Amino acid sequence: MMLTNLLTTAAGLPSAAARPVLASPRGSSIRIPLPVAERTLSPVEALLLAAFRWQTQQQTGCKSDEPGFAGMLEELREYQRGHSVQxxxxxxxxxxxxxSGPFPPVxxxxxxxxxxxxxxxxxxxxxxxxLVGEMTLTExxxxxSRGGGVLVQKCAVLEHSGCSGLCVHMCKLPTERMFAEKWGMPLRMQPNFETCECQLSFGxxxxxxxxxxxxxxxxxGSCPLAQSHPLPQAAAAPLAVSNLEVFLNRDR
Incomplete structure (x- = not known):
């Protein structure tokens, strides 16, 4: 009965996060504090992470010797460095x-x-x-006030990578596209780069x-690439273009 009520009404659910308002549109003004440590995973979560890493390695050809979540991020970064945003x-x-297996068409x-x-x-x-850490169901x-919202309290990928490109091009955009095309469900993801929250709104x-x-x-500002290869303000990359691509092609 409780699950039925949850799926048909949002009564009692917390409000969804308000749309993030950036103090400055320039990403260089945003600095994400370094996380203290990785979150401890349950046995089931560790199994899911292993499956995700295996599939990541199959699709990207990148493999890190680093165990766990940190190794997964290394693999994603390695692929990100050598490939276009597309x-x-x-x-x-x-x-x-x-x-996703057979679930989307069903x-x-x-x-x-x-x-x-x-x-x-x-x-x-x-x-x-x-993958993302603690979550809360929201409106x-x-x-x-309808149900269908999830608030990621502090996205582990964004917090540990400090990379907006990884967030947008390898999470937000492909996830929104996949749910619309494969699941038949529109999804809006609103990452907050100042707090690492992310509001998911299904429907x-x-x-x-x-x-x-x-x-x-x-x-x-806290992006490892930006810190190791700072770009002049005039050359700041638009979001739809990989910052690494701009750096590598700046002299061409």
Missing amino acids: EQAAASGNIMEAL FKRFAAQPWAPSSLSYCTTLILGF REAGD VSPPPLKQDTTLPTGCI
Whole structure:
């Protein structure tokens, strides 16, 4: 009965996070504090992480000797360094599609049902903790009291990588695209680069990338690439272009 109520009404759910408002549109003004330590995973989460890493290695050809979550980030960074943003998004989409198994076409038949967004948000909190950390079910989005929202309290990938490109091109954009195309469910992801929160809103279509004012331009200040190869302000990369690509091609 409790699950049925959860999937049909948002009564009692916390409000969704408000749309992030950046103090400055330039990513260089944002600095994410270094995390103290990796989160301890449960046995089930460790198994899910191992499956995710194996699929990542198959799709990218990158393999790190570093164990656990840190090794996964190394593999993603290695692939990110040598590939275009289109290739990054494609690889990420292939990873998610492979791990989704037969579920997307089955769910797609029911995607128009009123309970569908809430069911996906509920499953997300059960499955995705190994990758992003603690989550809370919320209303669908700010101003919409229906169910279907998930607040990632502090995204582990963003916090540990300090990289907006990894967040946007290998998580946000391919995930939104996959759910729309494969699951038949629009999804809006709103990462907050200043707090590392991320509001997921199932059943809500995202705006075009160029119109999304919640995303900074260029590398964020705590990005390892920005720190090792700082770019002049005039050459700050637009979000749709890899900052690494700009650095490598700056003299061409």
